Amino acid sequence: MEAARFPAEDSEGRDARIVGSELVENYTVYIIQVKADFHQWTVKHRYSDFHDLHEKLTGEKMVDKNLLPPKKIIGKNSRSLVEKRQKELEVYLQTLLAKFPTATPKVLSSFLHFHLYEINGITAALSEELFHRGEQLLLAGEVFNIRPLQLYAITQQLRKGKPTCVNGDAKTDLGHILDFTCRLKYLKISGTRGPVGTSNIQEHLLPFDLSVFKSLQQIEINHCEAKHIQGLISSKPTLATLSIQFSAASMKDILVPEASEFDHWEPECPVLECPVTAIVPTWKSLTTLDMSHNWISNIDDSVKLIRKIEFLDLSHNEISTVENLQHLYNLIHLDLSYNKLASLEGVHAKLGNIKTLNLAGNLLESLCGLNKLYSLVNLDLSNNKIEQIEEIRNIGRLPCLEKLVLSNNPLTIIPDYRTKVLAKFWDRASEVCLDNTSTTEKELDTVEVLKAIEKAKEAKNKANNSNKKISEDSRLTASSSKANCSSLNARPSSPSLPRPVSSSKGT
Numbered sequence: 001m002e003a004a005r006f007p008a009e010d011s012e013g014r015d016a017r018i019v020g021s022e023l024v025e026n027y028t029v030y031i032i033q034v035k036a037d038f039h040q041w042t043v044k045h046r047y048s049d050f051h052d053l054h055e056k057l058t059g060e061k062m063v064d065k066n067l068l069p070p071k072k073i074i075g076k077n078s079r080s081l082v083e084k085r086q087k088e089l090e091v092y093l094q095t096l097l098a099k100f101p102t103a104t105p106k107v108l109s110s111f112l113h114f115h116l117y118e119i120n121g122i123t124a125a126l127s128e129e130l131f132h133r134g135e136q137l138l139l140a141g142e143v144f145n146i147r148p149l150q151l152y153a154i155t156q157q158l159r160k161g162k163p164t165c166v167n168g169d170a171k172t173d174l175g176h177i178l179d180f181t182c183r184l185k186y187l188k189i190s191g192t193r194g195p196v197g198t199s200n201i202q203e204h205l206l207p208f209d210l211s212v213f214k215s216l217q218q219i220e221i222n223h224c225e226a227k228h229i230q231g232l233i234s235s236k237p238t239l240a241t242l243s244i245q246f247s248a249a250s251m252k253d254i255l256v257p258e259a260s261e262f263d264h265w266e267p268e269c270p271v272l273e274c275p276v277t278a279i280v281p282t283w284k285s286l287t288t289l290d291m292s293h294n295w296i297s298n299i300d301d302s303v304k305l306i307r308k309i310e311f312l313d314l315s316h317n318e319i320s321t322v323e324n325l326q327h328l329y330n331l332i333h334l335d336l337s338y339n340k341l342a343s344l345e346g347v348h349a350k351l352g353n354i355k356t357l358n359l360a361g362n363l364l365e366s367l368c369g370l371n372k373l374y375s376l377v378n379l380d381l382s383n384n385k386i387e388q389i390e391e392i393r394n395i396g397r398l399p400c401l402e403k404l405v406l407s408n409n410p411l412t413i414i415p416d417y418r419t420k421v422l423a424k425f426w427d428r429a430s431e432v433c434l435d436n437t438s439t440t441e442k443e444l445d446t447v448e449v450l451k452a453i454e455k456a457k458e459a460k461n462k463a464n465n466s467n468k469k470i471s472e473d474s475r476l477t478a479s480s481s482k483a484n485c486s487s488l489n490a491r492p493s494s495p496s497l498p499r500p501v502s503s504s505k506g507t
Contacts, residue, residue: 016032017033017094019042020086031043034118036114050068122149123150123153128169144184146190148203151208152208155230178212186216187213210231210232213235219239219243221245222243222244236284236286240288241288243290244290249295250297250302251303267282286309287309289309306328309328316338322344333356341364348372356378356379366394376395377401377402379395381405395424416446429447429451
């Protein structure tokens with residue numbers, strides 16, 4: 001089936017055709033292909049289902065009793081009868097759709113699965129649900145689960161500007177949805193990949209508008225197309241927690257969708273140093289952002305709009321460089337696990353106040369760059385490529401580090417790996433929990449021995465360096481003296497004065 005598209009203003013209308021049949025046990029099931037706008041799906045019903053539908057419609061005096069072809073007992077599954085009845089039932093359905101072009105009776109809507117796939121049917125079903133449960137959900141403060149298809153239907157209903165209650169049933173009025181969304185605080189949007197049910201609807205590609213939500217404090221979005229999400233920025237004043245997964249190729253797509261419209265933009269009230277074409281409002285209340293499990297390749301400058309962020313999860317992406325995080329002065333928890341980081345050079349200049357840092361599952365061989373993260377308490381370096389115990393020196397002097405995870409690194413196969421790592425923390429060895437295992441007294445005893453050996457080595461090296469320096473100084477002094485002597489010997493002599501001539505006097 002062709003993937004669903006965003007429909008134009010003019011609808012293509014609705015249609016139902018019976019495209020085949022199949023024998024199930026001892027009765028015939030008719031395969032109905034239903035079409036509404038650009039969406040199409042299949043429904044299966046036996047004749048008795050048609051009969052029940054007709055009974056309900058005639059009971060409410062909506063259709064003529066003779067409209068449905070009569071029931072057959074003899075030869076009901078014969079090919080000729082099935083083909084004849086297939087055509088008659090198709091005419092029956094098309095007659096009903098023509099009779100109810102907009103206000104579809106609930107029984108017919110349910111029969112054709114309009115409540116699952118068709119815009120009016122979807123919104124009517126949701127409106128009725130919220131009519132009965134909306135206040136209860138709001139009072140309980142529960143997370144409300146909704147699908148992109150439902151949001152798409154609401155957006156389309158509002159976009160078309162038609163009456164909010166098309167079938168005359170007050171319980172299905174769109175106003176129940178709008179009242180609920182205006183007051184809702186906690187929302188979860190869960191999409192799917194691939195066709196929805198028996199339809200051609202690719203739910204994750206459907207566009208929808210979230211501007212009907214006026215009070216959101218927390219929202220979770222997964223399996224949607226970030227570029228098709230409109231109106232999320234209307235929640236900037238209130239939103240405290242935002243989670244979006246399996247949906248985004250960049251942070252800008254979510255945090256500053258306006259960026260695509262302007263060459264240069266800056267957050268509101270910055271100190272502007274260059275001309276800008278747009279001033280973008282910041283996310284005033286956002287403290288937690290989870291953009292894990294996406295396809296993000298870099299931490300772009302859109303983070304300038306989330307200065308109040310304390311918890312940032314960018315795990316399971318394609319990030320290779322730590323950048324732009326110097327704008328996040330309040331950041332205390334950062335998860336960059338399972339990315340493509342190979343170097344941490346200069347990272348301390350971007351993560352000044354970080355307390356929890358998860359770098360598991362990257363390509364790290366060196367820990368250079370972590371030595372000045374003085375606020376760091378928890379550090380996960382598991383599943384990297386760290387081979388040398390000496391790399392631990394880069395974090396051994398961090399004064400607040402309490403939990404360190406190094407599991408599944410090459411260095412873990414080194415004999416006495418734990419005690420050798422703990423020894424790099426010197427007097428704080430007892431305070432460090434390595435690989436989620438507390439340090440034992442036996443390990444601490446071994447650490448003390450290793451520390452003593454290390455101190456002895458350092459003292460010896462210091463002495464050797466001192467002796468080497470003395471020897472070097474002596475050599476330099478000797479060389480200097482020798483050079484001076486050579487200089488004196490090589491100094492040019494003054495011209496000889498004429499000796500006085502001695503005369504001998506005769507006595």
